[in-house]
Amino acid sequence: VLGQEQDGVGGSFDASQSYQGDMYNVNVWQYALSAEQVSSLFISGRCGHSGHEDNAQVSFSDVNDQDPQGDAQFVDAACGDNKVLNFPSGDNIANYLAFEPGFEETSAITVCAWLRKTTNDATRYWFSYAVSGSHNEVILGEHDPSTVSFYIQNQGIVTDTGAWPVNVWTHVCGIWDSKSGILAPVLSS
Numbered sequence: 001v002l003g004q005e006q007d008g009v010g011g012s013f014d015a016s017q018s019y020q021g022d023m024y025n026v027n028v029w030q031y032a033l034s035a036e037q038v039s040s041l042f043i044s045g046r047c048g049h050s051g052h053e054d055n056a057q058v059s060f061s062d063v064n065d066q067d068p069q070g071d072a073q074f075v076d077a078a079c080g081d082n083k084v085l086n087f088p089s090g091d092n093i094a095n096y097l098a099f100e101p102g103f104e105e106t107s108a109i110t111v112c113a114w115l116r117k118t119t120n121d122a123t124r125y126w127f128s129y130a131v132s133g134s135h136n137e138v139i140l141g142e143h144d145p146s147t148v149s150f151y152i153q154n155q156g157i158v159t160d161t162g163a164w165p166v167n168v169w170t171h172v173c174g175i176w177d178s179k180s181g182i183l184a185p186v187l188s189s
């Protein structure tokens with residue numbers, strides 16, 4: 001689910017945790033990207049293409065093929081064929097985009113996106129993957145206005161990233177690898 005944090009598979013949303021803002025170029029890999037690969041995604045820019053997106057389990061093209069719910073909508077991105085996924089301001093459980101990523105059991109994952117949040121409110125989540133028995137299987141969001149939260153299998157890390165600016169496109173990634181022990185949120189703007 002994009003734009004909400006699930007407290008049950010496919011729902012049980014909390015309006016005060018709803019993401020408000022724009023989302024672009026969401027990609028999910030079933031392996032941990034290296035620091036160099038994440039840097040390449042950032043350097044290529046919001047509208048760029050680093051080549052790493054071609055290997056994503058879920059690409060933003062897959063996301064663009066889905067139907068947003070509530071008042072969430074795709075709007076012109078000025079970046080080719082893909083559109084920005086917009087979540088309007090205001091606490092609301094109706095605004096989200098759900099999809100079935102088809103993940104197999106994995107021991108590593110990377111989730112990256114370009115985000116432009118429109119609120120300074122704390123505890124807003126933009127990516128939530130739930131499975132039976134674990135509604136916090138993978139969650140990415142903002143715990144406080146200057147921290148990024150990344151949960152894997154109900155275990156979380158909250159990291160102080162400094163100010164996450166409002167109305168500024170920011171590249172956000174969460175990287176986890178069970179073998180190496182990496183659990184890292186990355187914020188670049």
